[in-house]
Amino acid sequence: TVLHEIAHARVGASHGHDAVWAAEARRIGASGRRLVPREAPAIAGRWVGTCPAGHTVSRMRRPAVPMACARCGRRFSLANLLTWTYDGKPVTAQQIGPRYARALTRINKASH
Template sequence: EKSDSSVTNAQIEQMAFELFQAHGVINYSFGFDRAIRRAGQCDYSKKRITLSKHFVATADLDQIHQVLLHEVAHALVGRSVGHGKLWKQQASLLGYRHEKLDGAVIAESSAKYLGECAAGHKHYRMRRPNSVLSCKLCAPSFSRSHLINWRAN
C-alpha cells in the first residue's frame, strides 16, 4: 500500500526532469501511461520515459525513484544493451538497487478482470475477454484443456 500518498504527478515529473538533468539525459520527455504489467518504460524512438499511472498510485516515493533510475540507465546506455552488464553497471552508478518489483501487484490492483487457469497461473485484463482464452504458460497454442476462467475484479 502507498505510504507516501501526498506525492503528486507534478512532483514525480519534477523528480524525473531533475534526474534527466543530473545524469545528462538529453532531449527526453516524461509522462504517464496505462500499463498494468510494468512500472516504467524507456521508449528510445520517442525519447520518452513513462511510468505506469497504476504503479504510481500504489508505490511510495522511494519505489518511484528507483524505477526512474532504472529507466534513466536505459536512456543512457541505449537500446541494444538491454539489462546486460553495461546497463547493470550504469544503473548501479546512478544508485539503482536492482530490487525486483512484483508486476502482479500492479496488475492485481488495476486490472478489471482477473483470470486463472487450472494450474493456478494468474492473468490480468483491463477489458472483459470477448472470446475463450487458454493459458500460454500451460500450452503455447490454444488448448481447450487449459482454459482461463475470468471474474470481475
C-alpha cells in the first residue's frame, strides 16, 4: 500500500521490514505487516500472462524470462507456459525482448 511505501521512505532502505519500519508504518496508519491482505485492492499490471488452462497473472514489469503457470504446476513446464499481452494486445517473444526470446529458444531446443 502507499502507507507501507511511505514508511519505507521515512525510515530508510536499510530497515527493510524490521521493527523500526513496522513501528513507523503503524504510526502513520498502516498495519505494520509485511504482506498485504488478500482483500486489499490491487492495481492491474499492463502485462498479463495467461496459461493454457486460462489462469492469469498480472505484472507491472515486462517479463524477463519465460514463465510457467504456478497454479498448474510447481515446476516449470512448457505445457504450462504463459503467453503475454501488453495493454490487452498479444505480444510475441521477440516483442517482449531479445533476452526473453533467446531464453524461450533455449527452452524449446532443450525440450526436443
